[in-house]
Amino acid sequence: MDLAQVIPGLGAYARTTVRLHPRPGxxxxxxxxxxxxxxxxxxxxxxxxxxxxxxxxxxxxxxxxxxxxxxxxxxxxxxxxxxxxxxxxxxxxxxxxxxxxxxxxxxxxxxxxxxxxxxxxxxxxxxxxxxxxxxxxYIPRPCVLHPERVIEYPWIWDLPEDLRDRVQAWDQDKDQYEQLSTAPGFKIGGTAIHGSVPSGLKCVVCDAPTVLFLQLDNGEGDGRWCAVEDGQPDYGTPEYEQVYTPTGMLIDVGPGGLLACSADFGHPVVFHRQ
Ligand SMILES: [Zn+2]
Ligand SMILES: [Zn+2]
Structure with missing residues (x-):
């Protein structure tokens, strides 16, 4: 679903994230x-x-x-x-x-x-x-990557108030926006899964805001973000493991993220998890 089509004004907040889609290799x-x-x-x-x-x-x-x-x-x-x-x-x-x-x-x-x-x-x-x-x-098994560019939108509380009202009016199920606006799994840039990293963190060197650089996850996430190419392997089979827990890592109850300085990527990165 294209959220910008159903929520007027949201399109201005679109940003691209690169899903990595690691697979054992x-x-x-x-x-x-x-x-x-x-x-x-x-x-x-x-x-x-x-x-x-x-x-x-x-x-x-x-x-x-x-x-x-x-x-x-x-x-x-x-x-x-x-x-x-x-x-x-x-x-x-x-x-x-x-x-x-x-x-x-x-x-x-x-x-x-x-x-x-x-x-x-x-x-x-x-x-x-x-x-x-x-x-x-915490030791990933070797995986090749299949980068895919997707559009994401900010956390609802990071949107201006009028736009937030429009999102809430549309989101009768209360979690549709959260699930459709940010991708689970392994990705570069974009918006972290809500709650996986604290918001408002500053760079320890220069005080600039930090941005999500790399999201790491236990797996590729649920059905809404599945790649069509992966099909629907049965739970517990080797094919399922390849698709849904490709790196074998267990980050935490949910994903974690490497946060980098928005002003200078040479400044220290920090890792946070739920
Ligand atoms: Zn150590
Ligand atoms: Zn900095």
Whole structure:
């Protein structure tokens, strides 16, 4: 359903988000992916989590971070890459840090052509003595991406009052707007699923408002946002798992998001979840 057609004035608030549609696969180190191998220079130190409260911190330099996502400028022209870069890599620590927020993340922008020799066997967190499956819920299985551009609209409380009244007059079911205006699953930009990240957060460096950069989810979400190409696999089958829980990650009860500074993507990003 095109919400702008049924709610006059809403069209001015449309914004594009890129759904990633990860699916288990074997992405290469120069591809866009979730959880695959990074084009990381063999000569460059692999990032480690140095947080003092990290429960995986055993010895210097801390626990190795895990590759979360790699995106190329060619696949994602809507991302504003800093001058001279065309490859974005995001890593995070899968350890426990005393709370549900602020998972240590590392964001790296680089020029792909400058990576001539790729690190073949990056270090991995030592989980041998840990509870099986506990930390693994934050380690994505390698997935290839199928980017899809869709239109989203802001949270109802972020709309001007007159427009909000029109939305409420139309939305007799009370949750139609919320479900149709923002996409679940894995996406770049757009609007976070309501309640998954706090609103009004400011950049810790420059105080500019933060924006959703990357939404991570447990799966692809319910029927309203299903891709036609996926068909309707039966619950519990391998085909279902491929479509609805492709990365195998369990973020939380709902999605979480990496928030970036709206003024400068070079400023620290923070991760929030429900
Ligand atoms: Zn850590
Ligand atoms: Zn900033």
């Amino acid at each position: 074997s992405p290469g180190p120069r591809d866009s992916h979730i959880g695959g191998p990074l084009a990381w220079p063999a000569s460059e130190a692999w990032p480690h989590c140095e947080a003092a409260d990290c429960d995986l911190y055993l010895e210097d330099p801390g626990s190795p971070m895990v590759a979360l996502v790699q995106l190329t400028a060619a696949d994602f022209p809507e991302i504003t890459f800093p001058d001279g870069t065309d490859l974005l890599q995001i890593l995070w620590c899968v350890g426990y840090h005393g709370g549900v927020e602020d998972v240590p993340c590392r964001v790296v922008w680089r020029r792909a052509a400058e990576v001539t020799e790729i690190l073949q066997e990056p270090p991995v967190p030592d989980l041998e003595d840990e509870l099986p499956g506990f930390y693994e819920t």
